[in-house]
Amino acid sequence: GAGVSQSPRYKVAKRGQDVALRCDPISGHVSLFWYQQALGQGPEFLTYFQNEAQLDKSGLPSDRFFAERPEGSVSTLKIQRTQQEDSAVYLCASSTRSGYGYTFGSGTRLTVV
Amino acid sequence: DQQVKQNSPSLSVQEGRISILNCDYTNSMFDYFLWYKKYPAEGPTFLISISSIKDKNEDGRFTVFLNKSAKHLSLHIVPSQPGDSAVYFCADAGGTSYGKLTFGQGTILTVHP
Known part of the structure; x- marks a missing residue:
């Protein structure tokens, strides 16, 4: 497609449930790239892939967060045993190798209840 | 650690007047910054960038100024239009070779007709 597509757009999870974005x-x-945007804040870096290689995962807040991109195209961000503080918009962005021409998706809004 | 701060949470401007959005930063490695605009329920979209070799970059109604000695940048929108109403983020893109972004908290701009 023409843009970055994220699904689902909205996700409500019960505390302790696993989710996949x-x-x-x-x-x-x-x-x-994956970014996390809490309410009223700017996006915060989570992790970066170059093709299928995860080159930077320094922003993942805990070992409950896991990201993969096995074939170098689609990526999944998985959050295990969700907590209320995980409630945020999760943004994905992609770019060509050479520059900073990021295109962001519309995000997935995760609400943990 | 890199830090980017936008100290004004909101700005209200009359249509046709100038909007000035400000951003301060610390510890930027390469002094390369971008401004993003975000509408509700959409991902951030790239607006304009500036690198350390320049102190000004202009694109239509949008001009970004960089003051390296003060570690300050600003985005000027002239003339402001109601469609410019959005959240504006500045971001430091100079921390890594692959363009990891460190965002400010954002400023909500409202342009009144």
């Missing part, structure tokens, strides 16, 4: 980047985009 999907990102379909722009075709051919090598770089893929």
